Amino acid sequence: MKRFFYYFAWSIAIALIVYLGLQLQELLKERMQTTFNLVPYWVYVTLFPIVIGILLRTPKFMLERKEKRISGFDWSKFLAVGLLSFVVIVLSIMPFLPLENLPYPEFYNQISLILFSSTTAQTIAGLVFGYTLLDSFKSEERRFQESTSDLFNAVMKFTPKG
Template sequence: MKRFFYYFAWTIGIGLLGMKWEFQLKETASMNFNILPVVPFSAIFPIVLGMLFRLPQLIIKIKENKKWTFDWTKFLAVALPALLIVVLYILSYLAIVPVVLLLLIGSQTLVTVAGIVFGYTLLDSFKK
């Protein structure tokens, strides 16, 4: 039960901090008519969130005295496609790739989930 409250507190704290930053960015963007600072935040924050979800388990593994390896199969099969979704989302707003890709990617929810999956899987690919 202690572990549950530990993770729950991390989730609430990080979520509230992220909501505060996003609100400030959106407010500034609406005043300046510039949405570009909001787009990288909405793509990068879920990656950081996914990494923070995995961080406690990674710290436990760091304390073990074993040789480090990297699970390339998991990284290539799970993390890389998730990263591709996030990168295409950012590039579509920067007008580097066609906006039609936004229709293929779907909604902001897919980008958020892909970011969390990438961040978590990136740290999960490191094995001892």
């Protein structure tokens, strides 16, 4: 029952943060329409999903940390999943960065229409990046990996050597 209330409280907190974040997004959208300054809105739309992704993984991360089960960082997961989503995030805010005379990659013109036609790409990439950031911390639940490596070792023991 204690675990239920723990997750329930986190769900309420995340829902409240999402609600307040969407209110702030609407405020920034109204300000963007009156001042014609796109930067605050697009930066917020790009970075807010990262916060939500982190919040979605935080309850389990806190339990793992409390139980002292975190034993390192899974760089392969972070680089394979997190880095790709981070590239989408950077590409979506790249036009707003004060980098003058920066040559854009050739493929950027083709994907910029996809990135800026809606906020879907930024939202998905932000959620994935935020979640992967905390999920990349290794926990000691390696039973499957250990059993597959034991199976591999057993197979290698009986494999004829050439």
